[in-house]
Amino acid sequence: MDKLKVLVTGGLGFIGLEVAKVLVEQKVPVLLFDNLSPQIHGAVPDLAGLGLLHSAQVEVFRGDVSKPSDWAVALENIGAVVHLAAETGTAQSMYEISRYTETNVGGTAALLNHLANHQHGVSKIILASSRSVYGEGAYQCRSCGLVYPPARSEEMFRSAQWQPSCPFCRRPIEAAPTPEEARTVPASIYAATKLAQEDLVRVASQALGIPAVIYRFQNVYGEGQSLKNPYTGILSIFSNQLRLGKTIHLYEDGQESRDFVHVSDIARAVVRGLDYEGADGATLNVGSGEPTSVAQVAALLQERFGVQIQPVISGQYRLGDIRHGYADLTAIRSRLGFAPEVSLDEGLTRFVEWVKAQPLQLDRLDRASAELMARGLMPAPFPSEAPTDVRQNIHAKAASV
Ligand SMILES: NC(=O)c1ccc[n+]([C@@H]2O[C@H](COP(=O)([O-])OP(=O)(O)OC[C@H]3O[C@@H](n4cnc5c(N)ncnc54)[C@H](O)[C@@H]3O)[C@@H](O)[C@H]2O)c1
Ligand SMILES: [Zn+2]
Incomplete structure (x- = not known):
């Protein structure tokens, strides 16, 4: 029997491409539904280097998840949906509220609305949610x-x-470690939209009788993550700065921590959720299960890039950032027998090798940081500590997406 086709929304993004890669390895046909958002892909998207797209099993549909008519096209002959398409910048979400809500909440609503009102063959939905729904961790x-x-x-x-x-x-x-039963206290519009997506999918999946798995990803990193987007991805941001010979400025005292999980582990979890029923109806953390401080991650990157410039503790901060957060993985282990396989050590080595082979990106953080400062979400740097080019050096550290 032919395998059912899987629709991956946001399929040309960082996680989407990795999920597609694993599905293609398993001989599953995939349709990547993506609007090629300029913030992620640049004004003129360049897909030429994506070998995956030459596979006969892979189709691409350029469309917008917030447009109902695009879902009607995308969902033809689809057996399962992996819904990843989203706007993902935590800080940016605080002033682009309509855009974030239209894509994240409106996009999910449009999917469910189609399933509720039209014939379809969808027998599973996987939703990418985020640890950010917890706010501060346990x-x-x-x-x-x-x-x-x-x-x-x-x-x-x-x-x-x-x-x-x-x-x-x-x-x-x-x-x-934060378990799934923890209170949800979104601290950003982004997080609020992720929680809304969760609720919509939970309620509709029950009503429509379509099993759904909701994953709360921790901080995902790895080869293929956007090096252009100044609003997300602390590892991309630090890597660009190290390659440009700039000093990394650590927020707070650098001891705030996150759970960094390699993208290949995320893709394995997604595909396992598609293949097995064990997680149907569940909301599960996916992460490494280990906290790593931002200072530690900066040091590990520095070592791998062979750069001697020591990071500076800037004392800067971003309102709404959490201090610590890492996943309790008990539930996903027992439901799916899933455990992460790529250690931070190995994952960072793979990531840095990949970054070194990419074109150097200009540091666009000055713009992102200036936007935050103008909106009172980040204080201006202290003049006594600020070098004249401090604006170029301040990193817009991604809060956990
Ligand atoms: N990367 C992380 O650390 C992380 C952590 C937790 C949760 N998540 C979630 O995982 C999902 C994927 O994240 P990612 O890191 O791959 O992000 P990404 O930005 O690399 O990919 C998102 C993709 O969605 C597309 N997209 C955006 N708006 C769209 C629209 N209106 N219609 C169609 N496509 C659209 C973009 O063009 C992009 O290719 C998101 O839902 C995000 O909230 C990511
Ligand atoms: Zn107490």
Whole structure:
């Protein structure tokens, strides 16, 4: 029997291409549905280098997920949908609210609306959600157990009080793995749209009887991630700066941490969710399950690029950023037998080898940072510490998408 065709929305993006690669290896036909957003692909998208697109199993449909008529075309002869298309810049979402909502929420609504009202062959939906729906991650308090501190206040940021304390007894707390049952407290419009996508898919999948798997990805990195988009991807941003011989400016004290997971592990989880029923109806974290500080990741990159310039702790911050967040992987392990396979060490080596083979990107962070400052989401740099070209050096660190 022929394998069912899988529609991958956002299929020409970072994660989409990796998912397509794994599906093609499994001889599954795929249709990549993507609008080639200029922010990700540049004004004139260049797909010539994508060998995958020459495979007979791969088709591309250029369309917009927020347009119902494009779904009608895209969903013809489709057996499963992997819905990845989204606007993904956390900070940018705070002032491009309509755009983010139209694509992320409107796009998901248009998919579900089509499935509810037309004949179709879709028997599974996989939705890419994000750890950002949690806001600040889980923490362990010695007296109170697992606690969920609220978002840090502006006052805490201003007084460089980076670490949250126990919301009950005020004592110091340590970051702990965040389970799926954690409260969801989106701290950005981006996160709010991801949570809305989740709710829409959960409710509609039950009503329509189409099994859905919702994945909360942690910070995904790896070969193929956009080196052009100044709004997302801390590893891309740091790599560009190192290649340009610029100093990396670390926000806060550099000790804030994230869960960095290699894109090949994400793609394996997606395909496993398609192949097996174990995760149907579930909402699952996908990550490495380990925290890594931003300072540590900068040091690992520096080592691999062979650059000696030491990073500077800028004391800069971005309102709404979380301090720590890493995944509890118990649920995905028991539902799908899934565990990440690529260590940070190996993943970064692969990533840096790939970056070195890419054309050098101009540092566009000055524009992204200036936008944040103009909107009061990031303070201007302290004059005493700021070199004259500080604006070019400040990185717009991606909060966890
Ligand atoms: N990369 C991460 O660290 C991360 C973490 C958590 C969740 N996610 C989620 O995973 C998904 C994929 O992320 P990614 O990192 O591959 O992003 P990406 O920006 O590389 O890819 C997104 C793709 O979607 C396309 N797209 C954007 N708007 C569209 C529209 N209106 N219609 C059709 N296509 C459109 C873009 O052209 C792009 O090719 C997103 O839903 C994102 O929220 C990513
Ligand atoms: Zn306590």
